[in-house]
Amino acid sequence: MSGRHVRTVTGLRAEGRLGRIVLDWTPVPWDTVVDHYMVYAAPDGGPSRLLAKTVYPHYVHSGLGGNARRFTYEVITVDAAGARSTPSASLAASSQASVTATGSPLAVVGDFDGKGLEFALSPNGYSRYPATFPDGVDFRVGTDAPGIGWSYLHPGPSDSWAGRRTHTLRLRFDLAAVPAGEVWLAIWLIDSHATSPGSAALDVNGTPVDRLRFEGGATRGSLEGDATVPGTRLRPSYLERPLPAGLLTTGENVLTMVKDEGSWIAWDAIGLFEV
Known part of the structure; x- marks a missing residue:
C-alpha cells in the first residue's frame, strides 16, 4: 500500500550504552492513527533487517555484547489500515565498549x-x-568451580524463598603484584527482579567502596538462563565502574557484596579488569 498519506517519523535519536543502543523518536501527529512502528537496523557492512515492531516511540537494541558495535537505523510508521510511511532519515550509532573487551x-x-x-x-x-548456600557464596578464583560454588541468583531480603534476610557474596582472588593501571569492576546480569532489584553494599579488603544499584529486569531470570535466545523475555543489564586506587594488595584479595536491599539479581558474569 502507498505510504504517501502516512506520516514519516522525525527526530530519530540514539544513545550508545554498554551492550545496547537506546533509540527514541518524535511520535507522529494525531492525524495518523498509528498501529505500530517498524525499526530497521543495518550493521556496518551488512544489510538492513527488521529489528522490532513497537507501539511506542522508543526501542532498546540490546544484547550487543562487550565490543563497540555500530548500526544504521531507520523507522517506518504503519497506520491502522496497514499503510506504511517512507523510512525516516537514517541514523548511525555505536554501543559502548566494555572493560571486558x-x-x-x-x-x-x-x-x-x-x-x-x-x-x-x-x-x-x-x-x-x-x-x-546457607552462609552465602564464598568463592575462590582458580580453585572453585562456578557450577558448584557460585549461585546463579544472588537473593536479597525481599525474597521469601531465601529466608527474607541479607545475603553475602565473597569473591576471593590472588594477585602476584598490585596492578599498575586503573582497576574496574564489571558486573553483567542476565536479568533481575522487575520492581525490586535493590542494591548491594560493596567493599574490597574490608574497605567500604560504594553501594551498587541494580536496574529492574523482567523477573524471569529465576527460571531461564539464556538471554541470547531469540524472543527472550530476559532483560540483561550491565554495571561497570572504576575502583578507588590503593584497595588491592599482593596475595589474597576479597571483594564482598552484601545484598541488603530488594530482591534477587541473576548472574551473567563478574570480573575485575586492569585498564
Whole structure:
C-alpha cells in the first residue's frame, strides 16, 4: 500500500550504552492513527533487517555484547489500515565498549556471554539456595568451580524463598603484584527482579567502596538462563565502574557484596579488569 498519506517519523535519536543502543523518536501527529512502528537496523557492512515492531516511540537494541558495535537505523510508521510511511532519515550509532573487551582480566567468574547456565542451581533451582548456600557464596578464583560454588541468583531480603534476610557474596582472588593501571569492576546480569532489584553494599579488603544499584529486569531470570535466545523475555543489564586506587594488595584479595536491599539479581558474569 502507498505510504504517501502516512506520516514519516522525525527526530530519530540514539544513545550508545554498554551492550545496547537506546533509540527514541518524535511520535507522529494525531492525524495518523498509528498501529505500530517498524525499526530497521543495518550493521556496518551488512544489510538492513527488521529489528522490532513497537507501539511506542522508543526501542532498546540490546544484547550487543562487550565490543563497540555500530548500526544504521531507520523507522517506518504503519497506520491502522496497514499503510506504511517512507523510512525516516537514517541514523548511525555505536554501543559502548566494555572493560571486558578493552581491559586485562585480574579475576573473573562466568563468561560475559549473556548466559548464566554455567552457575550452580541454574536455570531454575532457586528453591535449593538456602540449603546449598546457607552462609552465602564464598568463592575462590582458580580453585572453585562456578557450577558448584557460585549461585546463579544472588537473593536479597525481599525474597521469601531465601529466608527474607541479607545475603553475602565473597569473591576471593590472588594477585602476584598490585596492578599498575586503573582497576574496574564489571558486573553483567542476565536479568533481575522487575520492581525490586535493590542494591548491594560493596567493599574490597574490608574497605567500604560504594553501594551498587541494580536496574529492574523482567523477573524471569529465576527460571531461564539464556538471554541470547531469540524472543527472550530476559532483560540483561550491565554495571561497570572504576575502583578507588590503593584497595588491592599482593596475595589474597576479597571483594564482598552484601545484598541488603530488594530482591534477587541473576548472574551473567563478574570480573575485575586492569585498564
